[in-house]
Amino acid sequence: xxxxxxxxxxxxxxxGDEASTRALFERYRPRVLRLLDGMGSLDxxxxxxxAQDTFARAFRSLGSLTDPSRFEAWLYAIARNRARTALxxxxxxxxxxxxxxxxxxxxxxxVPASLQA
Numbered sequence: 001x002x003x004x005x006x007x008x009x010x011x012x013x014x015x016g017d018e019a020s021t022r023a024l025f026e027r028y029r030p031r032v033l034r035l036l037d038g039m040g041s042l043d044x045x046x047x048x049x050x051a052q053d054t055f056a057r058a059f060r061s062l063g064s065l066t067d068p069s070r071f072e073a074w075l076y077a078i079a080r081n082r083a084r085t086a087l088x089x090x091x092x093x094x095x096x097x098x099x100x101x102x103x104x105x106x107x108x109x110x111v112p113a114s115l116q117a
Contacts, residue, residue: 007068014062032079054079
């Protein structure tokens, strides 16, 4: 896509043109998914969620993008940051589950055997 065409689509998307927004999404979604797949730690559902979040944030923030030639790099930076956040959240959930499991085991171990059913 020529830079002038990209600049036009970005401007139209900023102005609320759904066709331009959809065209940008369809063009860059496979690239964002490839980037996320290359990170290796996200499953397919997580990659899709991160991609959706990436585009939602990007389209809401298009006004802050001053140089259309930086769109792709800017979009990838958003995707990487959203992926890191998703991984941190998953690790926190796993850590919390492990802590709850350990606490449950400790609690059950403290109950006298005669009272455990």
